[in-house]
Amino acid sequence: MSKYLEGKTIAITGGGGGIGRATALACGAHGANVVVADYGVEMDGSDPKSDVADSVVAELEAAGTKAIAVAGDVSKMDTGEQIVAAAVDTYGSIDGVVCVAGNLRERMLFNMSEDEWDAVIAVHLKGHFTLYRHAFNVMRKQETGGSLVGFTSGAFIASTAQANYAAAKGGIISLTRSAALTAASIKARGGPVINANCIAPTARTRMSENVPFEIETGSAEAIAPMAVYLMSDAAREVTSQTYSVVGGRISVWNQPAEVRSMFAPDGGEWTPELIEEWLPKTIKTEVNPFIADLERRMADMAAAEAAKEG
Ligand SMILES: NC(=O)c1ccc[n+]([C@@H]2O[C@H](COP(=O)([O-])OP(=O)(O)OC[C@H]3O[C@@H](n4cnc5c(N)ncnc54)[C@H](O)[C@@H]3O)[C@@H](O)[C@H]2O)c1
Incomplete structure (x- = not known):
C-alpha cells in the first residue's frame, strides 16, 4: 500500500469515536504521527472521560503508529492551542488538522433554549475556529504548509429539528472557504501552500442512529480515505471544496453563486x-x-x- 501521509503529523478532534477514530487509524496506517483529541463525551456533550482518546492511542501504538492523546474540550481556545502545541512539541510540525468532534442537541427552533443553541455552535463551529486558528498560524510559517479539513453535514441545507446544528455546519463551510481564500493570498505572495476543504459524511455511528427518515449510509471507515487524500501531497491544489462522502460515493458540491438577476x-x-x-x-x-x-x-x-x- 502506498503511504499518503508519511512523515506528517495530523491532529484529529473527535478522534476517540465514530468517524474520528476511523480517520485517526487511517492516518496512522498512512504513515502519519497522530494526535488524538477527544473529550470523551456523551452525544449531548456531557460526562467527559479521558480514556476515550487514550484507547485510540493504544490502538494506534499497537499498529506501530506514534500517537499522543489530548483530552480537552475543542470549543475552548486553550484546547485548540494545546492540541497544536502537542503536535509541534512532540513531532516537530502540524501538517494537518481534521475537525471531527461534534455533539447534538435536537429541538425545534421555536422550543430551542439558549444553552442548546450555544452548546452546538460552540463544539462544531467554534471547535473548528480553535483548531484552524492555531494550526494555520504554524502552517503559514512552515515551508511545507499544511491542510485543514472541516466536517460539515448535508444538514447545512436545512434541518427541522436541528437548526443549531444546521447553522453550525453552514458556518463551518464559510469558515473553511475563508481559510482557503486567506491561504490562497499567502500562496500568491510566494508563501507555503495550505489547503482547506470540507467533508460532509454520512456513516453509521451513534450520531446517525436516530435519524427518523431513510438515509443513504455506509461505514465510518469509508469516510477516512477522503480525509487522508485531502491532507496528502497529491491534493495540494485541491482547496475550497466541499465533498459528500457516503459508502462508495463521493460527490462535489457546487460553488455558491448568484444564478439570475433582474434590474429595475x-x-x-x-x-x-x-x-x-x-x-x-x-x-x-x-x-x-x-x-x-x-x-x-x-x-x-x-x-x-x-x-x-x-
Ligand atoms: N455520522 C453521520 O452520519 C454524520 C452525518 C453528517 C455529519 N457528521 C459529522 O461528522 C462528525 C463525526 O460524527 P460521528 O458520527 O463520528 O459522531 P460521534 O458522536 O460518533 O463522535 C463524535 C466524537 O466527538 C467527541 N466530542 C464531542 N464533543 C467534543 C468536544 N467538545 N471536544 C472534544 N471532543 C468532543 C466525542 O467524544 C466523540 O468521540 C461530526 O462533526 C458530525 O456532525 C456525521
Missing part, C-alpha cells in the same frame, strides 16, 4: 409593487431540496413513530 427599469430602484410584478416572471425562486422532499421525510417519520409505539 430605467436604471432606477425597485419598489415592492415592481418586485411583485417582475420577480415571478424573471428571477423567480429556487426550491430548497429538503422542502421538496418533505412529504417523503414526514411519511418516514410517522412510520418510525408508529413502529416505536406499536
Whole structure:
C-alpha cells in the first residue's frame, strides 16, 4: 500500500469515536504521527472521560503508529492551542488538522433554549475556529504548509429539528472557504501552500442512529480515505471544496453563486409593487431540496413513530 501521509503529523478532534477514530487509524496506517483529541463525551456533550482518546492511542501504538492523546474540550481556545502545541512539541510540525468532534442537541427552533443553541455552535463551529486558528498560524510559517479539513453535514441545507446544528455546519463551510481564500493570498505572495476543504459524511455511528427518515449510509471507515487524500501531497491544489462522502460515493458540491438577476427599469430602484410584478416572471425562486422532499421525510417519520409505539 502506498503511504499518503508519511512523515506528517495530523491532529484529529473527535478522534476517540465514530468517524474520528476511523480517520485517526487511517492516518496512522498512512504513515502519519497522530494526535488524538477527544473529550470523551456523551452525544449531548456531557460526562467527559479521558480514556476515550487514550484507547485510540493504544490502538494506534499497537499498529506501530506514534500517537499522543489530548483530552480537552475543542470549543475552548486553550484546547485548540494545546492540541497544536502537542503536535509541534512532540513531532516537530502540524501538517494537518481534521475537525471531527461534534455533539447534538435536537429541538425545534421555536422550543430551542439558549444553552442548546450555544452548546452546538460552540463544539462544531467554534471547535473548528480553535483548531484552524492555531494550526494555520504554524502552517503559514512552515515551508511545507499544511491542510485543514472541516466536517460539515448535508444538514447545512436545512434541518427541522436541528437548526443549531444546521447553522453550525453552514458556518463551518464559510469558515473553511475563508481559510482557503486567506491561504490562497499567502500562496500568491510566494508563501507555503495550505489547503482547506470540507467533508460532509454520512456513516453509521451513534450520531446517525436516530435519524427518523431513510438515509443513504455506509461505514465510518469509508469516510477516512477522503480525509487522508485531502491532507496528502497529491491534493495540494485541491482547496475550497466541499465533498459528500457516503459508502462508495463521493460527490462535489457546487460553488455558491448568484444564478439570475433582474434590474429595475430605467436604471432606477425597485419598489415592492415592481418586485411583485417582475420577480415571478424573471428571477423567480429556487426550491430548497429538503422542502421538496418533505412529504417523503414526514411519511418516514410517522412510520418510525408508529413502529416505536406499536
Ligand atoms: N455520522 C453521520 O452520519 C454524520 C452525518 C453528517 C455529519 N457528521 C459529522 O461528522 C462528525 C463525526 O460524527 P460521528 O458520527 O463520528 O459522531 P460521534 O458522536 O460518533 O463522535 C463524535 C466524537 O466527538 C467527541 N466530542 C464531542 N464533543 C467534543 C468536544 N467538545 N471536544 C472534544 N471532543 C468532543 C466525542 O467524544 C466523540 O468521540 C461530526 O462533526 C458530525 O456532525 C456525521
